[in-house]
Amino acid sequence: MTPETPDTEELVALLARMELIRSFEERAGVAYGLRKIGGFCHLYSGQEAVAVGSISTLDPARDYVFTGYRDHGHALACGMDPRAVMAELYGKVTGASRGKGGSMHLFAPERGMFGGNGIVGAQIPIATGAALAQAYRKDGGITLCFFGDGAFHQGALHESLNLARVWSLPIVYIVENNQWGMGTHWKRVSAEEDFTATTAAYGMPGEACDGMDLLEVRATVGRAVERARSELMPCLVEARTYRYKGHSMSDPQKYRAREEIDEYRRRDPIELLKEKLKEEGRLTEERWTAIAAEAERLVEEAVAFAEESAEPSRVVLYEDVLAPRDVSARTGAEAQRWRS
Amino acid sequence: MAIMTIREALGRALDEEMARDERVLLMGEEVGEYDGAYKVSKGLLAKYGPERVRDTPIAELGFTGLGVGAAIAGLRPIVEWMTHNFALLALDQVVNEAAKMRYMSGGSLSVPIVFRGPSGPAEQLAAQHSQSFASYWAHVPGLKVVAPGTAADAYGLLKSAIRDDDPVVFLESELMYGWKGEVPEEEYLAPIGKAELRRKGRDLTVVAYSRALTVALDAAGQLAARGIEAEVIDLRTLRPLDEAAIYESVARTNRCVVVDESWPVASVGSHLAWLVSRACFDRLDAPVELVSLEDVPMPYNRALEIAAQPTADKIVAAALRALYLEDGASAEVARKE
Numbered sequence: 001m002t003p004e005t006p007d008t009e010e011l012v013a014l015l016a017r018m019e020l021i022r023s024f025e026e027r028a029g030v031a032y033g034l035r036k037i038g039g040f041c042h043l044y045s046g047q048e049a050v051a052v053g054s055i056s057t058l059d060p061a062r063d064y065v066f067t068g069y070r071d072h073g074h075a076l077a078c079g080m081d082p083r084a085v086m087a088e089l090y091g092k093v094t095g096a097s098r099g100k101g102g103s104m105h106l107f108a109p110e111r112g113m114f115g116g117n118g119i120v121g122a123q124i125p126i127a128t129g130a131a132l133a134q135a136y137r138k139d140g141g142i143t144l145c146f147f148g149d150g151a152f153h154q155g156a157l158h159e160s161l162n163l164a165r166v167w168s169l170p171i172v173y174i175v176e177n178n179q180w181g182m183g184t185h186w187k188r189v190s191a192e193e194d195f196t197a198t199t200a201a202y203g204m205p206g207e208a209c210d211g212m213d214l215l216e217v218r219a220t221v222g223r224a225v226e227r228a229r230s231e232l233m234p235c236l237v238e239a240r241t242y243r244y245k246g247h248s249m250s251d252p253q254k255y256r257a258r259e260e261i262d263e264y265r266r267r268d269p270i271e272l273l274k275e276k277l278k279e280e281g282r283l284t285e286e287r288w289t290a291i292a293a294e295a296e297r298l299v300e301e302a303v304a305f306a307e308e309s310a311e312p313s314r315v316v317l318y319e320d321v322l323a324p325r326d327v328s329a330r331t332g333a334e335a336q337r338w339r340s
Numbered sequence: 341m342a343i344m345t346i347r348e349a350l351g352r353a354l355d356e357e358m359a360r361d362e363r364v365l366l367m368g369e370e371v372g373e374y375d376g377a378y379k380v381s382k383g384l385l386a387k388y389g390p391e392r393v394r395d396t397p398i399a400e401l402g403f404t405g406l407g408v409g410a411a412i413a414g415l416r417p418i419v420e421w422m423t424h425n426f427a428l429l430a431l432d433q434v435v436n437e438a439a440k441m442r443y444m445s446g447g448s449l450s451v452p453i454v455f456r457g458p459s460g461p462a463e464q465l466a467a468q469h470s471q472s473f474a475s476y477w478a479h480v481p482g483l484k485v486v487a488p489g490t491a492a493d494a495y496g497l498l499k500s501a502i503r504d505d506d507p508v509v510f511l512e513s514e515l516m517y518g519w520k521g522e523v524p525e526e527e528y529l530a531p532i533g534k535a536e537l538r539r540k541g542r543d544l545t546v547v548a549y550s551r552a553l554t555v556a557l558d559a560a561g562q563l564a565a566r567g568i569e570a571e572v573i574d575l576r577t578l579r580p581l582d583e584a585a586i587y588e589s590v591a592r593t594n595r596c597v598v599v600d601e602s603w604p605v606a607s608v609g610s611h612l613a614w615l616v617s618r619a620c621f622d623r624l625d626a627p628v629e630l631v632s633l634e635d636v637p638m639p640y641n642r643a644l645e646i647a648a649q650p651t652a653d654k655i656v657a658a659a660l661r662a663l664y665l666e667d668g669a670s671a672e673v674a675r676k677e
Contacts, residue, residue, distance in 0.1 A: 064413065098446030107445040114412060115445065119436050125402050126437060129409020129417075136365070136391060136415060159402025166397070320447040321481050323505035 006056075006218070008282045014056055014214060015277065016291045018048040018270045021073045023295040024082060025245075027303060028072065028089055032249045036306075037089045040118075041103045044073030046244035049269035050176050051077040053217030054144055054239075057225045062141035064112050064134070066127035068148060069104035071116040078113040080106065086302035092309035099312040100320065121147055121154030124173070128160040131171035135232060142170040142228045144221075150181030152195055161202040164234040172224040173236040176211065178243035183255040195238040204234050211241030212269045215276075241269075341522040349491045349523050350380045350512065353498035354418065356527065358388055361416060364502055367394040367403055368420030368457070377422045378458055378517055404430035404455070408438045408507075411453040416502060421457035424511065425469050431476075438507040439482030454501045458514035459487075460550060460601050461649055467637035470514075470645070472602035474550075477509040478578045478611070484532055485578040487511040489553030491521030493576055496530030504532060513551040535582035537589070541569035544595035544662055547586055547612060549575035552599045552650055559655035570597075570659060578608050586612070587619050594625040595662040599650050604632035629658035 006014070025043040032041045044051070051073040055065060060079065067074040075085050080096065088095030089103050096106050106116040114130065117123040127145035134141040151157060152175055164171050175195050179186050187193060196206030205227070209220035217239055224235035242264035246253045277283035344352070358364045370377045372385040372395040385393040396403040400421065407419035421427045427434070434455060441449045462470040477485045484506055488494040494512065501508040538553065539560050548556035553574045560570040571589050575582070590596045596616050600609030613628040634648045660666050 066409075096446065097444060097448070100446050101444040105444040107448050109445075109448055114449070115441075117437075119432055122405070122432055122437055125405020125433065126409035126412065128402075129406035129411070130413040131409075132406055133410045133413035133415045136410070156401055156405060159397070159399040160405070162397060162399070163402055163406060167394070320443045320445075322442070322484070323450065324447075 008277075011273070011277060012283060012287070012291070014052050015270065015273050015283075016295065017052045017077060018214070018273070019291055019295040020082065020298060021048045021052070021076050022270060023299045024076060024086070024302070025072060027299045028086070029245070029249065031089070031303065037103070038091065039102055040069065041089070041249045042070040042247065043245040043249070044070055046264065046269070047176055047178055047211065047241045048073055049214040049217050049273070050174065050211045050239045050241050051146070053214040054146075054174055054221040056218055057222040058112065058142075058144065060112050062134075062139055064114055064127070064130050064141065064143040065146070066114050066123045066130065066143065067116065067146035068120065068123060068151060069116070069118050070148070071104065071106050074146060075106040075108065075113055075116070078108060078111045080108045080111060080113060082298050082302035083305040086306040087309050090306040090309070091311070092306055093312040093316060094305070094309040098316055098320070100316070121151035121156040123147065124151065124154070124156045124160045128164050128169060128171055131164065131169040132167060135167070135169050140229060142172065142225055144172050144174060144225070146174045146176060148181065149175060149177040149179065149186040149190070149195070150184075151175075153189065161199070161204070161234070161236070165202045165204050168232040169234055170228040170232050171234045172221060172228050173234070174221065175236065175238050176241055177238055178241050180243055180247065180256065182247040183251070185255075196236060199236045204236065206236045206238070208238040208240065211239030212264070212267045212272060214269060214273050342525050343520055344491060344523050345517065346491045346494045346512070346519050346521065347378065347380055347517040349495035349521070350498055351382055351384070352523070353495045353502070354381060354384060355387070357499055357502040358384065358392060363414065363416040364418065365392040365394065365410075365415060366418045366420060367396055367407060369396055369398055369422045371395060371420050376420075378514075380512075380517070381420065400426050400429035401433060405433040405437065407453050407455075408433050408451060411438070411451045411507075412441060412449055416452050418454045418456060418502060421455065423469065423514065424457050424459035424473050425471065427455070427457070427473065434477070434483070434507070434509065435480050439480045442506070443482060450505055451507045452505050454498075454508045454510055456498070456501075456510035456512060458517070459511040460513045460515070461633070461638065461645075462514045464640055464642055464645060466640040470638040472511070472633070474511055474578055474600075475602045475607040478608045479606075482507065483579060484508045485511070486532060486576065487550040487578055488576060489548070489550050489574050491519070492523045492528065493530050495523050496528040497532065497576065499527075500529045500532050503529070508532070511550060516551050530576070533577050533580045533582060535576055535585040536574045537571065537585070538574045539570065539572040541571035541593065543569045543593060544597060544659055545571045545573060545586070545589040545593045546597045546599060546655065546659070547573045547575060548599040549578065550601060552601050555650055555652055556599050556655055559652040559659065562652055562656050563659055568659065568663065581612070581615070583615060583619070586616060590616055590620045591623050594623050596620070596624070597629040597631060597655060597658045597662055599655055600630065600632045601650060602633055604630060604635055607632060626662040626664065629662050631655050631658050
């Protein structure tokens with residue numbers, strides 16, 4: 001697979017994946033409004049090209065993906081079952097984390113998806129450690145580590161960039177600069193407006209790309225992935241993108257103008273790729289209609305599955321704290337037994 | 341039995357487990373070229389090479405997080421903190437990441453990692469370098485917390501910790517590295533979650549761990565000279581607690597003194613005292629006593645530093661309070677009550 005020259009079928013599949021994510025997020029937003037989904041719910045709408053384009057360059061059999069709390073898109077881009085993801089948002093026992101993780105904690109290690117993390121930037125050293133395991137085993141695997149512009153200023157990133165270079169780890173850091181860290185514009189809190197400039201201090205390459213353009217994301221990340229795999233050279237990619245929705249579902253978005261959102265919607269990543277494929281005669285309107293309908297069907301199926309699934313039983317509360325053989329060792333159990 | 345220092349016992353455990361399992365690697369500040377800030381990892385770089393014994397920059401958050409990630413991805417890393425005092429910089433990676441990954445993923449992730457290093461009171465290092473965070477770690481579900489009080493346990497518990505499938509925080513008493521003790525010649529795996537009876541006695545139960553165990557045994561000797569027989573239990577593991585061993589002892593002695601080198605508020609010691617008070621309510625003849633670090637930052641001055649810590653004298657005094665013998669009455673009187 002050459003990232004620079006994807007064939008038509010592959011591109012149509014990536015377009016369909018982006019559409020699936022968009023439909024999923026729209027539906028998750030509705031379910032949140034109906035209080036079917038609780039807690040924090042951070043939607044990925046607008047940023048689809050970053051996760052889908054980047055993850056399409058990976059070898060799922062040996063590569064890993066780590067991301068932050070805005071993780072539905074990455075989970076679906078890794079090929080996680082939309083039913084397991086929606087059921088997890090609903091907190092059902094059939095969810096990917098048995099209803100104990102929720103929106104921010106989606107995992108599918110068998111697909112290389114290692115979460116999903118609720119602490120801004122905490123996944124960065126963890127992902128770097130996963131790349132250490134890959135380098136140590138010499139298994140040819142690489143790690144993609146996604147985070148937002150808000151996480152860029154965490155010490156965890158800078159400690160990780162340093163270690164990744166000192167130890168020559170096969171990792172690509174992707175900062176999804178969606179421009180808003182909750183309600184703070186990124187330029188207000190960043191001494192440097194070019195995130196890729198930072199990489200010079202760590203002796204590694206940094207590249208920026210248009211995060212609304214799947215082909216550009218794919219080409220840029222693809223080069224970085226290849227370099228990480230063959231030369232054990234880490235890299236940082238800044239994907240300039242935009243978050244259509246609020247920081248989370250509870251965000252009234254008083255800090256930004258409607259016009260700004262509209263401007264980016266005119267450069268929508270799905271529309272961009274769809275129109276390009278149509279212009280080039282590689283996609284018909286009929287086929288697009290079918291793609292959109294299939295995405296809708298998968299999402300409705302996921303919602304139905306989540307609705308119909310059972311709540312976790314009380315037993316589940318005490319499971320997965322420690323490795324299975326140690327479940328009975330939890331604090332308090334012994335006192336209960338001894339008193340009764 | 342071989343006689344060796346606790347430093348050597350820990351080093352032997354690291355060496356044997358690295359030889360046994362290629363997934364085990366050691367990372368931390370000064371663990372390699374310098375042979376360890378406290379020489380626990382002495383000789384390991386020469387034997388296993390820089391891929392497996394990794395000197396890190398002074399970046400606790402970063403390298404602790406790398407350890408967590410490597411564990412998630414299938415290795416069995418040992419992260420050495422030069423001392424637990426610096427682990428607070430990495431607290432998020434231990435508490436929010438390592439401890440919760442299995443739970444948040446519904447059991448699909450496993451984090452087999454050991455976080456280890458010197459802990460507890462040191463000598464004249466002042467408040468930032470001389471303290472116990474045992475209670476911080478013990479507070480967190482998803483962690484196991486191990487604190488050996490003998491050379492054999494330093495060896496046997498560290499081996500078990502490295503083989504454990506859950507994250508283990510391993511507390512080594514900074515003052516005990518040079519202490520010598522008996523260690524089995526043959527391979528020995530001490531069970532995590534099991535306390536050990538270190539001295540039999542019928543008059544009261546003293547519960548201690550780590551270096552405080554030795555202080556407690558010293559106090560038990562002083563009490564014996566007064567005709568009081570103290571039973572001494574070594575916790576060895578702070579999470580999960582071997583509650584049954586403690587309750588079984590207190591059920592026989594009816595009195596309990598808890599000794600803990602950490603601060604008294606919301607601590608391992610105060611939790612234990614509550615557990616015993618609750619589970620053994622009908623058996624207790626006196627309130628549970630707690631001898632902890634005084635509720636102050638550790639002072640530099642040597643006399644003040646000693647005054648801040650649990651001492652044999654303080655344990656004896658607590659035992660006498662529990663026996664209602666503060667006025668100097670004999671042990672026989674207490675037994676008749």
